[in-house]
Every structure is written in C-alpha cells, then in structure tokens.
Amino acid sequence: MTQTPSDDATISRRHFVLGTAGLVAAAAGLPALADAKTASHHSTGASKMTTVTTKDGTKIFCKDWGKGQPIVFSHGWPLSADAWDGQMLFFAQQGYRVIAHDRRSHGRSEQTFHGNDMDTYADDLATLLDTLDIKNAVMVGHSTGGGEVAHYIGRHGTKRVAKAVLVGAVPPIMAKTAAYPGGLPIDVFDGIRKGVADNRSQFYKDLTIPFYGYNRPGAKISEGIREAFWAQGMAGGIKGQYDCIKQFSEVDYTEDLKKIDVPTLIVHGDDDQIVPIGNAGLLSAKIVKNATLKVYKGAPHGLAQTEQDQFNADLLAFIKA
Numbered sequence: 001m002t003q004t005p006s007d008d009a010t011i012s013r014r015h016f017v018l019g020t021a022g023l024v025a026a027a028a029g030l031p032a033l034a035d036a037k038t039a040s041h042h043s044t045g046a047s048k049m050t051t052v053t054t055k056d057g058t059k060i061f062c063k064d065w066g067k068g069q070p071i072v073f074s075h076g077w078p079l080s081a082d083a084w085d086g087q088m089l090f091f092a093q094q095g096y097r098v099i100a101h102d103r104r105s106h107g108r109s110e111q112t113f114h115g116n117d118m119d120t121y122a123d124d125l126a127t128l129l130d131t132l133d134i135k136n137a138v139m140v141g142h143s144t145g146g147g148e149v150a151h152y153i154g155r156h157g158t159k160r161v162a163k164a165v166l167v168g169a170v171p172p173i174m175a176k177t178a179a180y181p182g183g184l185p186i187d188v189f190d191g192i193r194k195g196v197a198d199n200r201s202q203f204y205k206d207l208t209i210p211f212y213g214y215n216r217p218g219a220k221i222s223e224g225i226r227e228a229f230w231a232q233g234m235a236g237g238i239k240g241q242y243d244c245i246k247q248f249s250e251v252d253y254t255e256d257l258k259k260i261d262v263p264t265l266i267v268h269g270d271d272d273q274i275v276p277i278g279n280a281g282l283l284s285a286k287i288v289k290n291a292t293l294k295v296y297k298g299a300p301h302g303l304a305q306t307e308q309d310q311f312n313a314d315l316l317a318f319i320k321a
Contacts, residue, residue, distance in 0.1 A: 052131045054104070054124050056115060061108035062101035066092040071138045071161070071319070073100040075127065076168070076301075077248055078196075078204065078241045080107025087315070094316065101128055103148070105240020107214030107232060116243035118251050122151040124256070129160050133229060138319050140165040142304060143275060144248040148172055154256030164264045165315060168301050170273050171253035171284050179252070182279040189249040196242050204233040207280040210273040213300030214233045226304055257287040264291045265318045267311065271297025292318070 022039035056118035063081055071091055073084040081088075088098045091233075095136070104108040104124055107115050125148060129137065138193045139161055141149030146169020153161065177182035195203035208226040209215050233241070266288070268281030294314060301309050 015201070025129065026209070033311060051109075052101075052128050054120075054127045056112075056116065056120075058104050058112055058124070059110045060101050060104060060124055060128060062099060063088065064097070064132065065100045065195055066097045068096045068271065069138065069319070070097040070099055070126075071140060072129065072134065072135050073098070073101065074141040074148045075106070076143030076145050077244050078106065078236055079229065080201075080232045080235060082228070082232055083106070084140075085303070086305060087140070087312060088246070090312045096319075099128075099134070101318055102236075103145075103240075103244075105244070106236040110233065111237030111240055113138070113239055116240040116247070118147060118151050118247045119155070121148050121247070122155045123300050125152045126222055134160050135162075136162045138163045138165065140167065140315070141169055142167040143301065144170055144244065147248060147251060147253055150256040150260065151156070151166075152254045153249075154253070154259045158260070159300045161262050163319065164260055165263050165267065166264065166281070166317065167267045167282060167304060167311075168269065168281070169266070169284065170248045170275055172280075172287060173252045173254070174249045174275060174279070177252070179254075180279060180283070182275070184279075186250075188248075189245055191247050192249075195244060196238065196245070200238055200241070201230070201234060205232050209298065212302040212306055213269075213271060213273070213298075215273075216271065216300075225302075228300075253285060258271045258286050258289075259286055260291075263318075263321075264316070265295065266291050266293045267314065268293075269296045269301065269303045269307075271298050272301045272303075274301035 037074060048065065049063050051061050053059055065088060073081065075081055075083045079216065080102045084100045084190040088100060092098050103121055105111045139149045139158055149164055149166065150171050153164065155275065173180050174184055176185055208229045211229065212225060213219055214221045266281050266285045268277045270277050285291045296303055296307055306313050
C-alpha cells in the first residue's frame with residue numbers, strides 16, 4: 001500500500017501525540033501508555049520496571065531485567081538505581097537477571113518523612129526480594145548500599161542469598177567511636193548535613209569532585225558522570241536524604257558483618273576520599289568470615305563508574321567462581 005503525503009502527516013501527528021502523552025503522563029506521575037505492556041514483560045523476561053509496596057505502604061521503585069541468576073544492586077547516597085547502569089546493562093547481556101531499586105526517599109521511590117533508617121531500608125529490601133521471590137541472589141552494595149546489604153543479612157539471613165559484594169561500603173562504621181578510633185569525626189557528617197540543608201543542589205555538584213577523584217592530578221573529568229550524579233541526587237527527597245546521613249555514618253554494622261555466611265567480595269579503592277579504606281574495607285575484610293579483599297590502587301569512591309570495565313570483569317569472575 002502506497003502512503004500519500006497526508007498519510008505521512010497523519011502518522012507523524014499520531015507519533016507526536018503518543019509521545020507527548022507519555023511525557024505528560026510521566027510529568028504528572030501517571031502511568032504511561034507503555035505500562036499496559038508490563039504484564040507481557042513479566043512473562044517474556046524482557047526489561048521491566050515496577051514498584052513494590054512495603055509494610056508501611058511506601059511504594060519502592062525497581063528495575064528488573066533479564067533472566068538467569070539474579071544480581072541485586074543497592075545504591076549509594078544520594079543516588080538511585082541508575083548508579084548501576086553500567087553493571088545492569090553488562091550483566092543482563094551476560095545472561096543474568098539484574099534488579100536494582102531506589103531506596104525509599106531516593107530516586108523514583110516514594111518520599112517518606114519517617115522510616116528513613118537502616119532497619120527500614122533492610123526491611124524494604126526484604127519486601128522486594130520476597131515479592132519477586134528472589135532466590136540464589138548475588139547481593140551487591142555500594143557505599144550506603146553496602147550497609148544495606150550487610151544489615152539485610154543481619155536481620156533476614158541468607159536464605160535468598162548466594163554471595164555478597166561490598167563496594168566502597170560504609171561498614172563497619174564511618175564515624176569515630178571508642179571501638180573504631182580510626183573513624184571520621186562527627187563534625188564531618190554535621191558538615192554534610194549542613195550542606196544538604198543549606199543548598200543540596202550545589203553540595204551534590206561539589207561532592208562529585210572527590211567522589212570520583214576528579215581533584216587528583218591527571219584526572220579526566222567527565223561532566224556527564226557529574227551531571228548524572230546531580231540529577232539522581234535531586235530526584236530524591238531532602239528529608240530522606242538528610243536522615244540517611246546518620247544511617248551511613250553512625251550505624252555500627254559490626255554484628256551484621258559477623259552474620260554474613262556466604263562467599264563475600266570486598267572491593268575498595270585505596271584513594272577513596274568519601275569512605276576511607278582504612279576504617280572500612282580493610283576492617284570489614286577481617287570481620288567477614290572468609291572474605292576476599294580486592295583493593296583498586298588509586299581508585300576513588302565511585303569506582304563502579306571510573307573503573308567500570310575492571311569492576312565488571314572482577315564481579316563476573318567472582319560470581320562464576
């Protein structure tokens with residue numbers, strides 16, 4: 001059948017209307033037209049996005065792509081599941097099922113005034129795994145997400161977990177205490193609270209520099225990575241992000257680490273300016289039974305992006321081992 005110019009115009013207008021409807025729906029927080037296909041996505045194993053509802057009624061956004069052994073990613077502060085894009089794409093292409101959620105009050109999950117604490121984060125993660133009936137999972141947590149993974153295991157055990165990976169993770173504890181005198185002074189975290197409360201937009205932009213080691217001699221700055229960090233941070237809610245500062249700094253995860261009884265990989269950059277390796281990765285590797293420690297020489301906190309290829313390869317090797 002031959003299309004006339006008027007046919008082309010009609011088709012173009014239809015595409016424009018459908019596209020605009022999707023944008024308007026997204027802006028209004030309404031389901032887009034494509035959401036009708038979600039059910040078929042679940043049956044085919046194609047890429048899908050969904051929400052789960054926690055016990056207090058909070059809706060948690062997550063991505064759930066592919067088939068195979070599940071790898072569950074927990075993101076750092078103040079980011080979202082999008083921080084794992086480089087890993088989600090790679091491992092889905094390698095034949096794994098990849099799952100990443102936005103922690104409550106972060107990214108696209110609902111923003112709550114209460115419940116922004118590590119006990120609730122771990123329980124939210126448990127709800128996600130139970131709802132999706134995840135088994136034999138590799139749990140990967142970066143920074144605050146590493147605390148979330150450790151605390152999930154501490155509270156809920158490893159019945160759904162095959163392996164654990166802590167990347168630049170905050171355990172055992174970031175703040176200086178009598179038990180951990182090598183920690184950072186509480187003044188450091190009070191400064192973070194002030195930065196978030198006063199002007200979190202500027203604070204997040206500035207934070208990208210040490211986060212990715214862009215203040216080091218010879219560092220190649222990626223404005224794209226910096227902008228992605230800022231966009232993820234600003235998508236979340238200020239109250240939840242403010243509350244989360246205490247969770248990544250003052251919570252002691254020592255007992256959680258002792259309960260990890262699955263093969264565990266601990267990855268940390270020795271030039272991590274956000275979570276210094278001496279009071280984090282090096283100590284966690286001594287507490288977790290039979291942990292494997294891999295130190296990235298000269299790598300920053302955001303090594304999953306700056307050292308993406310190496311990290312993906314190391315993670316794949318650990319999963320296959």
